[in-house]
Amino acid sequence: xxxxxxxxxxxxxxxxxxxxxxxxxxxxxxxxxxxxxxxxxxxxxxxxxxxxxxxxxxxxxxxxxxxxxxxxxxxxxxxxxxxxxxxxxxxxxxxxxxxxxxxxxxxxxxxxxxxxxxxxxxxxxxxxxxxxxxxxxxxxxxxxxxxxxxxxxxxxxxx
Numbered sequence: 001x002x003x004x005x006x007x008x009x010x011x012x013x014x015x016x017x018x019x020x021x022x023x024x025x026x027x028x029x030x031x032x033x034x035x036x037x038x039x040x041x042x043x044x045x046x047x048x049x050x051x052x053x054x055x056x057x058x059x060x061x062x063x064x065x066x067x068x069x070x071x072x073x074x075x076x077x078x079x080x081x082x083x084x085x086x087x088x089x090x091x092x093x094x095x096x097x098x099x100x101x102x103x104x105x106x107x108x109x110x111x112x113x114x115x116x117x118x119x120x121x122x123x124x125x126x127x128x129x130x131x132x133x134x135x136x137x138x139x140x141x142x143x144x145x146x147x148x149x150x151x152x153x154x155x156x157x158x159x
Contacts, residue, residue: 034076034093036060045080059089061096079113092122094131 036042039057043049047063058073061081069075069083074091077083081096088103094114102108104122112130119136127133 033078034058034060034074039073043081077114079111 034040037057039055040060041053041055041057042060043053043063043065045062049063049065049067051067053059053065053067053069055071055073057071059069059071059075060078061069061076061083062078063081065081065083065085068086069088071089073089074093075087075089077092077094077096077098079095083096083098083100085098085100086103087098087100090104090106091109092102092104092107093109093111094102094116095111096113097115099117101118102116102120102122104120104124106122107124107126108120108122109126110116110128110131110133112128114128114131116131116133117135119138120133121138121140123139123141125137125139
């Protein structure tokens, strides 16, 4: 008799092509938390920021922000963080909660515990299972594609 563990197979025998362990769903398959370097500004767990926050590098939010966030490189909203702001960066990764419009020039990623209430504009979008988004997701490639096409108006003539 074999005791079940978190590493026990959940499907057929190990030599079967359908063999799968719970390891396949471990946190190792999630992206790593972005590194903090000398170009990264951090809003810590115990901090509330109200107003506009701009960075020529990256921003990591672990606390609460109300207003707007703008970073040249990336913005990371950590698990447990609450952001009520317009967000703009090259890359935006959300593990916490964001209420507001998000604009990315490269990539948007919503991690499993992430929550977004607002529109997302980005050329590349990754939404992990378990994440929640309430809003419009617009995948854009460049500045020209951000503008909505103008409708062609024609006059109908009846007879």
